Amino acid sequence: GLNLVTGLVHTVDGLVVAMAPRILLFRDENGDDVADSAGCILYNGFGRNDTHGNLSNLTYGLDNWVYGIMGYNSSNIGGVQFQGSVWRAKSDGSAIERLTPSSGENTWGLGLTETGQVFYSRANRDHSRHVAFPGAVASAIVSTPNYPCAAAPSEVPPVPSGVTYSCPRPVTHHWMVNNPGFTSTSNHSIYTARHFPQAYWDRAAFICESPRHLCHTMFLQKNNSSWRGSETAGAYNIFASTDGWSAPIAAHTGPDGAVWVLDWYNYLVSHNWNQPIGTGNAQISAIRDNQHSRIYRVTYDARPLDAILDLSVMNEDQLLEVLHHPNLLWRLHAQRLLVRRGSNAGLVAKLNAKLSLRTLDELGETPAVIHALRTLEGFGHFTADPGTWVPVLRGLLLHPSPGVRWNALDALPNHAASTTAILEQGRINDPDAHVRLRALHKLTTLPGTKSGQMYAPWSTLDANTQNRFNAVGGLTASATMPAVPELQAGTAIQAGDRAPFSRTVGAVWRGGALHLTGVPADARGILVVRDLAGAKVAVLRVRDGRAQAAGFTPPAGTYLFRLDLENGPAGAGKFTLHD
DSSP: OOOSOOEEEEOSSSEEEEETTEEEEEOOSSSSSSOSSSOEEEEEOOOOSSTTSOEEEEEEOTTSOEEEEEOSSOOEETTEEOTTEEEEEOTTSSOEEEOSOOOSSOEEEEEEOTTOOEEEEETTSOSOEEOOSOSTTOOOOEEOOOOOOOOOOTTSOOOOTTOOOOOOOOSSOOHHHHOSOOSOBOOOEEOOSSSSOGGGTTTEEEEEEGGGTEEEEEEEEEETTEEEEEOOTTOOOSEEOOOTTOOEEEEEEOTTSSEEEEEOOOSOOOSSSSSOBOGGGOBOOTTOOSSOOEEEEEOOTTSOOOOBOOGGGOOHHHHHHHTTOSSHHHHHHHHHHHHHHOOOHHHHHHHHHHTTOOEEOTTSOOHHHHHHHHHHHHTTHHHHOHHHHHHHHHHHTTOSOHHHHHHHHHHOOSSHHHHHHHHHTTGGGOSSHHHHHHHHHHHTTSOSTTOGGGOOOOTTTTTTSOOOOOOSSSOOSSTTSOOOOOOOOOEEOOTTTTGGGSSOOEEEEETTEEEEESSOTTOOEEEEEEOTTSOEEEEEEEETTEEEOTTOOOOSEEEEEEEEETTSOOEEEEEEEEO
């Protein structure tokens, strides 16, 4: 009975579904993958007078809120206008916030980085914008600068005067691909796995432009307190086609580390370019295809794909291990499931222990600490017991990972001790401009004599790599400033830290045993083998990274498997057995 569903996402409370004018919640308490009853209404009031100015891009955030965007339809929720904006909401219906100013522009794409930075795109406008800081005080959004096109083929029409669209840099000379403007940027995802080359890790943005049959690739670079986009010469887009039916509308990092592209595959992908116009301001046409679409998986041959995990059967310790996974998708799901299962003393102690990790990955971050602190935040501990937890978060303000410091600032509860922690730990002078901006913004929301509107951060913060902010009768960049504590030392990531997740499991038959690859050398557990039809072939004990296979002599071929390790995560997928 649902109509015009434009987004869905798993949350700690159930499945949240976008169906303007409402956002709904569906629960499945008995685990049969069927909703227990009709969805309850979480939020109401989103406009749907024009069906392409709608709700979309529901995304589960590091802070356990649901993020989404609203197109240019007029939308009033609780007296606040959400037209053309990025927003976040709690999945129990208790709070919804607008993160960017309401506007008449059609906001269409949304993407979050591994540390929680928010990017979005707009139809007919900037194809990449950065939410510099959230909330009502965010009166300006820092745009990713546009870059001019390189020499274009002669048949491409010029960019209209006064328009500063970036160059999509297509891979063909087809007119509809090479048009230098963006008009329908329905996706702005970030590559958040490790299957692709390192240049893509948490930096490559995939921005879909369906009328141009293109999914553009842009590389993000830190630019003081915001970001800069780079359309690198010679770099290929993730997807481009000369097929007039091709219409990519989404491209996301998949569970295997590949990029999964959703192609609407419709010749009439445009919404209302011609008459007659029907309900929802959509063009009525006999050639509109309502039945066909395509899904592509883009892989990188030089690196193996990640194994597929089964989180539903994992115990608490196994889910904690998944917080170290190289793919953000799995880390977020593990965090969500831990929050959903609820707090207990043992789990809190284990999460608190993870906060002491100082090992940095190749990008200079410690993702497991970010997810551990956000899981604790999801339990409500920071707000309920600030006396215990503000000192813990205060210590994280000196963590060597900028992303950890950024998230610790964001997670600080509304308490005077949080104000003191930021000032005494010197985070308004943090070496990372993104952290400085988050510290300044946080101070505008906290109680205390040295916060409030005296710290109204400029959207041009750090334009000259300076720590610039307004200070009215309060803290200034003078000799009276507290000394800035040194950040705690980090260590380089150790080889084998991610061994259980690093690659698809492979197997070689040698010496009467299956020698497994992609698992730790000391792996112990149970391996269940099935053929491609799903029939069970064998149940084997795994010791020292080998499956003991006495009496088991299968022919060469491809098999399905499920691997349960005693001291690691469960895994499921397939392997090829070679002679």
